[in-house]
Amino acid sequence: MPLVTIEVADTVPVEKRHAYGEAVNAGLVEGLGMDAEDRFQVIHPLPADHIIADPHYLGGDRRDVVYIRILMVKMYDAATKVKAFDAIARNLEAEGVRPDDVFIAITENTLDDWYPGARGVR
Amino acid sequence: MPLVTIEVADTVPVEKRHAYGEAVNAGLVEGLGMDAEDRFQVIHPLPADHIIADPHYLGGDRRDVVYIRILMVKMYDAATKVKAFDAIARNLEAEGVRPDDVFIAITENTLDDWYPGARGVR
């Protein structure tokens, strides 16, 4: 039950934003072994100058960063997370996002923290 | 000091969005035993197609999901969280949200992580 948040410049066309969502989902399927149907995402289009990232800190050359936040149950080791990061970045690159512009942050919780609808089974 | 985030389609009228906020607050009061005045909420209206949820994964029949994120201090057990989930869903149903369309995710932190204004006492 990852819940994915994508913060992207509103200058990115709507169909492209949706393609980003699909790219992230496919990356989680590949990297975490997640079910493809386990897709829960919110896309926030924002003014481009409201998405701020230092261009070079920690390395790389950032220009038009897409922020991806993943809230998920604590159950994956560091190597698995790296697989997911790499798969997401690769998939986003196919949609025109430079790999330096992919910024991902994970937050973890537990299974008790989810309510997936009244008839959803955690 | 829960901080609640509600992500809702911008096709939902403004007064309804506020009713959702009140429904969530009352659910936390009932389920967690929270003070009614402990209300800190941000409502994000978004294009309906930017709020993505698989219609059937984990069960249920999702159509117009409302995402509710709750950031709160780690101090409640699983049964208490279930009480809050159920109360929130029941209150939202009274406002016209189908219980299958309520999706809640909790993230926990500690008391040290809050600054409720300069004169606020944690």
Add this chain to the structure above:
Amino acid sequence: MPLVTIEVADTVPVEKRHAYGEAVNAGLVEGLGMDAEDRFQVIHPLPADHIIADPHYLGGDRRDVVYIRILMVKMYDAATKVKAFDAIARNLEAEGVRPDDVFIAITENTLDDWYPGARGVR
């Protein structure tokens, strides 16, 4: 690698929103000893009535709250967080935000949870 989210009323002028971002960044530099270049921020302008805060709960006199969320690696003690809170509030006051209207919440994760671009080094 803190990732900062600022939720602010869209009645606040754009240049002021950016000043808020700089104020928060300078506060983290002063309070946490963070590098000034370690700046990753997203500003969400929202309708003023979508940013809800009880006016007096826990103390203070809230009127036009600015929510600041900080996602960062778990590595700072409570006293250090207080230093950051105080520095952020002081810097925001210089930009016209009443200290009672500053509301900050921290969420913590680990170094494994970050992907700062393809060539970024964690």
